[in-house]
Amino acid sequence: MCCYIAEKTGVDVIMARNQGNLYLCPTPIGNLEDITFRVIRTLKEVDLIAAEDTRRTRKLLSYYDIHNNITSYNEHNHRAKSGYILNLLEEGNNIAVVSDAGTPGISDPGEELVKEVAARNIRINPLPGPNAALSALIVSGLSARSFVFEGFLPSARKDKKKKLQNLAAENKTLIFYESPYRLRDTLTEIYRCLGNRKIVIARELTKKFEEILRNNVLDTINFYIEHEPKGEYTIIVEGKNDETQVLTEEQEGMSVAEHVDELISQGIHRKEAIKKVSRLRGIPKREVYNKVLSMKNK
Ligand code: SAM
Secondary structure, eight states, X not given: OOOSHHHHHHHHHHHHHTOOOEEEOOBOSSOTTOOOHHHHHHHHHSSEEEESSHHHHHHHHXXXXXXXXXXXXXXXXXXXXXXXXXXXXXXXXXEEEEOSSBOTTSSSTHHHHHHHHXXXXXXXXXXXXXXXXXXXXXXXXXXXXXXXXXXEOOSSHHHHHHHHHHHTTOOSEEEEEEOXXXXXXXXXXXHHHHOSOEEEEEESTTSTTOEEEEEEHHHHHHHHHHSOOOSOEEEEEOOOOTTOOOOOHHHHTSOHHHHHHHHHHTTOOHHHHHHHHHHHHTOOHHHHHHHHHHHHTO
């Protein structure tokens, strides 16, 4: 089927055992042109396409004039369906896996299938292509040198908080997927657990309403108080550095001026204390200064 050396070597093995191949085929996360020639050819040539969302995949296939067999493989039926797919592969059929969008196996049921296919020593071919996490990371302007991909945070607040607290000391850039319905809650929890760090919200990447919001966490929270979250979001958060600080519960209860006073009483110079409070609370330094002055004048 394919013509590069590694696969030719693999084909000999596969032919001897008469097994098929599994092809992990990334598909566009928005713009339909984001697909490789190899993925298109593979989708034409395999015996079956296992798609997370058959309706969405049919649209893609019709855009590229591909006529092939599709079966659904998603979070609801993956346990029941994997046996069927494994049997077909063992009988010598080639199968492509396509997720809802992006790279199969990254925060979608493709991961489970790959585990089972790998356990049977059936050949798996990873085809490179679109992925929301990496697209958001490279456009973020935050460090892409080392990063931690977390996918979706738990939806229960307690578990989300615990997860974020465990990530608070992480120096690497953090990447999260999030639904528009949970975005505001997640941003609040990020502020509480990680502090007022730099954050980038990548929305609707490669689509008509693509939007990249680069800000600190508090300004981002304020933005989404005024704007209803809509569409698909990937969140990139700066890793912990020397400047990262989180408001303690006690500080949360203090006024801005009281907070500055508290830092001064710890031996921090007034100018530095104002700078710290400004960063921690996401308020301009001038505003902190004015609040301190007006308290002194009372
Ligand atoms: N396997 C996919 C990949 O490789 O990107 C990710 C699947 S995961 C179930 C879907 C999540 O990815 C969405 O909820 C959203 O957080 C993120 N996502 C997908 N498309 C996106 C886009 N166009 N812009 C921003 N984030 C996106």
